[in-house]
Amino acid sequence: MTATEVQEAAATQPMDRGSSSDEVLELTFTEPGDLGIRIALNHDGHVLVKKIEPVPGPVERICPDLTPGDVLVAINATNVLPYSFRDVMKKLREAKSSGKPLQLTFLPKAGASFFTTTESLVEAWLREEQAHMDDGEFEVIFPPSQPLGFQLGESFLMVKPFVVAGVDVDAAWPARIVGKCVVKVNDHVVIGAPVDDVRELLLSNDLSLFPKQLALLRLSASMVSATQDDDYDIVTIPTPDWMPHFRFAQVERMLEVPTIEPFACVSDGPLLSPRVDKERRRDGIAPGQLLIAINGLSALGIHADPTPGASHVGMVSVALEKLKSEPRSLLFRDLTLYEREFRAQRPLSPWRRRSPQPTGGTSAVPSSTITITSAPRVLTELLNSSLARAPSSTGESRGARQTWVASRLRRVTIEAPSASEALGLSLETDFSTKYTVFHEFERYISMRSGAL
Structure with a gap:
């Protein structure tokens, strides 16, 4: 249950604090991760919901180490390097709504020089991959x-x-x-x-x-x-x-x-x-x-x-x-x-x-x-x-x-992506507009938005 659902459920079942027959609101959280609520004790020793906060999406929960500039190289088994940003987003939405496990593969930019372009980063990685074919x-x-x-x-x-x-x-x-x-x-x-x-x-x-x-x-x-x-x-x-x-x-x-x-x-x-x-x-x-x-x-x-x-x-x-x-x-x-x-x-x-x-x-x-x-x-x-x-x-x-050597790629696998829950990440194009790269994580009060 998302934080918004907690808020909405509480609003639909108000509690009369002065009555001896106060209703008890029982909530079941079925999703893993942060509940999106902060609690505190009042002066009577009762536990109260103090704050409702945005929660991380599935991608951030699985791979919090993604950094801006990491290149999206594959969606499931499909190499997306040749695709335009528009086509990549279309394939991502199709894969997310398919009901099948979703795997996103990123090429990390971490460790590369500040002056290293995304294109040179990808080309160097492709040369490494080709070298493996000579084993x-x-x-x-x-x-x-x-x-x-x-x-x-x-x-x-x-x-x-x-x-x-x-x-x-x-x-x-x-x-x-x-x-x-x-x-x-x-x-x-x-x-x-x-x-x-x-x-x-x-x-x-x-x-x-x-x-x-x-x-x-x-x-x-x-x-x-x-x-x-x-x-x-x-x-x-x-x-x-x-x-x-x-x-x-x-x-x-x-x-x-x-x-x-x-x-x-x-x-x-x-x-x-x-x-x-x-x-x-x-x-x-x-x-x-x-x-x-x-x-x-x-x-x-x-x-x-x-x-x-x-x-x-x-x-x-x-x-x-x-x-x-x-x-x-x-x-x-x-x-x-x-x-x-x-x-x-x-x-x-x-x-x-x-x-x-x-x-x-x-x-x-x-x-x-x-x-x-x-x-x-x-x-x-x-x-x-x-x-x-x-x-x-x-x-x-x-x-x-x-x-034979450890892969530099980062793979984010979501076994059961929800069509109603956003992935919680923002993508953009690199400076050359040739590649799709990770921009930032996005957190939502409700994961039922149309965002990725």
Whole structure:
């Protein structure tokens, strides 16, 4: 209930202060945030409404850090940079009245020089976005029910994974994991990653990596003939003190890997820029790229199920089909760009590409000893296990390519915008009249106005 509704309700139900049968006005505030009223005690000790004040709108409540000059770059999934101010306002009103979640994306001006124009700010950001398209490895998050838009073929990749050579612990379980390959360390898929990076991550005693979780899989020559012993083993190492008990060796394996097949047609909208291949989609996916991981699980070395004729690519395709009603995170590798990055000595592993952030292990282990659990080897079952990392929905209506560095953009998401409640912000054009920028927050006694 807005402050005006409080005022109006009080006016329609006057109270006779001299009567012993005073009416009680009961008000229910269903909206979050400031109630818009200030109260005080009178000399009799009664609580009185002292003042009614304007309240912040939804945008200010969600993102109070917006500053004048921040550029509105998108409304939901629509890039509004090319649109006139009139068209932007029209799209904003349409999106607000649609009854669907509303997301406004702003490019902050904070940190830019006073003399930096909005146009130069936008151009610099667009160059950053284009640079991300040159990453040799990248992640795309697909929203629920969106078709992937490609088919998978089969290729091979020579990898040099680390296997458990021995564990100096007086217990029965070490024999179970000896010879198994390290496929994942904490949240990082390491099979197929640069050897030196994997070695550093695997052997590091950095406390932020503990408890350290190793996902192990036996990469046998015959995937179909795999036994229960070939299930995933998940070993959780509580502290660095246990690391000297483990011995690892490096081996070579030629593994099947899913590959993006040539597109039957290009239906993913306009190309991003002339620099990209004519068949490359706006999200960067192109024929010949390798599918490295699905929801944080390796797409290499997958065991086929016992079904006659089951293949590696078939297993991946079936697993992706079963996930179509959920958000999906797919990690791709473009070999041409990957080699270019290698020559330029750029970081190649996902954990080295990302912005610095706390990397801690999976969860605290109450015991001070090593624990070991199992997970199914078949991908369709594995994707429903605790080893998988299901992504959060990005709010986009189509696949959204992620960046390895933290985005500078500010996103304001209103899950249930009210047609009768103003957003509580004022927009204007920049000096060049080319872009729509944030001007200021607006507060209202009543949010039932026609303002934004």
